[in-house]
Amino acid sequence: MHVAYPAVVAALLFSVGVYGVLARRNAILVLMSVELMLNAVNLNLVAFDVWWRDRLHGGQVLTLFTIVIAAAEVGLGLAIVLLVYRNRRMIDVDRLRTLSEDAAPAPEVGDGDAGGVRAAAAVRAGGKGAAT
Amino acid sequence: MTGQEIVFTLLGVVAVGSAVLVVTTRQLVHAALWLVVSLGALAGGYLVLTAEFVAWVQVLIYVGAVVVLLLFGIMLTRAPIGRAADLDSGNRWAALAVALATAGVLVSVVVIGFRDASMPLRAGGGSADALGAAVFRTWVLPFEVLSVLLLAALVGAIVLSRSDVGGPKEKEPTKKRGER
Incomplete structure (x- = not known):
């Protein structure tokens, strides 16, 4: 072949x-x-x-x-x-832009797994602030 | 064209055609099912190339395990079952240009490079006997390293997907999905 x-x-x-x-x-x-x-x-x-x-x-x-x-x-x-x-x-x-250089439209999330649920709560609250 | 080349060409057409359907279909579940067709046709190609053990490993692991895992992922991320309009990114034309350029370069290179190379296909080169001897005689150290790698991947996947590591799990409403 x-x-x-x-x-x-x-x-x-x-x-x-x-x-x-x-x-x-x-x-x-x-x-x-x-x-x-x-x-x-x-x-x-x-x-x-x-x-x-x-x-x-x-x-x-x-x-x-x-x-x-x-x-x-x-x-x-x-x-x-x-x-x-x-x-x-x-x-x-396309919308996971937290690591990009320019101003990302996505809100900041907490570091690590412990902030996951709180970050989801922040996203639900309207994406205003960083989860701490 | 010999009979082997005709059979391999047909299997290759099926594999590439269903792969194109994987990357262009509008329904997520259909993409996974076309992936089954593509990988199965490729397993047939391995059989034509006398690599029978690799063909059955392909059927067992890819078609049996990986596609089922992908279907689980589709179900767990609550993907839309019917048609979804937003599966393609905005840069699909740039992606098409890059893919066509890649295909042109690679196909022309291999056609020019292997124009007059032919391989005799004799059965037995890829049997479980020969491959087992090769794995456990020559390649036994990479095999053991690979088993440790699989264990690490297993532990990592379990740790990543456990929801009770970082605190109590709460019931999450679907307001964010409604906004999309």
Whole structure:
């Protein structure tokens, strides 16, 4: 089989993932697009492992490791998304601008997990002041 | 074109097409279900490439675990079930330009670079026997490090998603969602 077929499919999958990461607003859809990009890399690893007939099976073993790391990544990512949802009542990555340089429209929130519920209360109260 | 190339091309068309639907559909749950189709077609591609153990691990972990986790995330963030108009960001045209540029560069590079490279596909290279021997003989140290990493990710996810760490949980009204 020609090597170009899996390489082209992987390149197209990667660009679709790039589009999804850049164009989507929902944080879960961004995570799905990251999964697509990781899968493109996995396809490349498997294809080149088969091409070179690696005796140590480095490509396929690295693919297994990448799948495991992707599972850990999506678990942690969803935990973070749920925490953001609990504090802000939305997971819109365009409106999470607390870390931006210019004056952010989002209100300040407390530091750490202990301020989470109070920050949500401040958001509900109209977003006037910082939760202390 | 050999038969393997035809089958791989069909699976690749299915994978890329459903991936495009993942990033363009207007319904969140449909995006997760199209992701199942895309990852399943990719597992079929692994089977064509004789990497059968990786294919079944892909089906088990990605289709079985990761997509279910993503569906749980969609449900727990109370996403709209029907059509949602605000799933796409305002910079989607810039994103489209960047993605097309990436696709053009990568596809032209791999087509030029691997124009006359071909690989013989012989069965057995990716069986569970061969991969198990490779993992537990050569790659056993990264394997153990990875298990520690999984444990750390598990503990981190539990600590992040527990709501009773920082104080008593209160019942939260949905006024903020109504304002949107």
